[in-house]
Amino acid sequence: MRDIRINLGLPDHPKVQKLEKKCGAGAFKCLVRLWTFCAVSKPTGKLIGMSLGDIEMAARWEGEPGAFAAELLDIGWLDAEDEGYLSIHDWQEHQPWVFNSKERSEMARKAVQARWSKPRSGSKPRGGPNSMGLGCAVQGCDNPIEKHIDGIGYCGNPTHKHKPIGG
Numbered sequence: 001m002r003d004i005r006i007n008l009g010l011p012d013h014p015k016v017q018k019l020e021k022k023c024g025a026g027a028f029k030c031l032v033r034l035w036t037f038c039a040v041s042k043p044t045g046k047l048i049g050m051s052l053g054d055i056e057m058a059a060r061w062e063g064e065p066g067a068f069a070a071e072l073l074d075i076g077w078l079d080a081e082d083e084g085y086l087s088i089h090d091w092q093e094h095q096p097w098v099f100n101s102k103e104r105s106e107m108a109r110k111a112v113q114a115r116w117s118k119p120r121s122g123s124k125p126r127g128g129p130n131s132m133g134l135g136c137a138v139q140g141c142d143n144p145i146e147k148h149i150d151g152i153g154y155c156g157n158p159t160h161k162h163k164p165i166g167g
Contacts, residue, residue: 045091
């Protein structure tokens with residue numbers, strides 16, 4: 001599950017009060033929408049390549065064009081970076097799990113590769129890299145598993161006999 005962290009005191013934060021006073025009660029919801037957009041599409045919080053209009057579209061702002069983004073900048077929810085783009089203020093500090101997601105996924109991928117590339121003691125190799133109880137058991141088959149039906153992984157080759165996952 002992907003998520004973002006929100007401090008429980010955020011709805012009463014002075015920046016939220018200022019934003020709602022200037023842009024209306026729906027502005028806080030738009031701010032949260034912008035953050036969730038960033039978590040999915042801009043996990044570093046750097047809004048590189050995004051115009052003010054793009055930012056408002058990501059936030060689903062329906063008010064006066066430019067007003068929401070201008071207030072985010074003025075209040076301090078957005079920072080103008082020297083490199084010429086905008087970023088979410090203190091994103092790395094407040095959303096470290098999201099900010100480091102790509103590096104964490106890469107480390108996990110490498111760890112899985114390292115784990116499954118080691119020979120298992122006392123076992124015979126049974127097929128390709130997917131055969132460690134997770135897929136096609138045919139010796140030498142390197143086909144990825146395409147689907148699972150009733151606990152059996154199918155690699156897509158109709159001539160292969162498949163085995164239940166984990167069995």
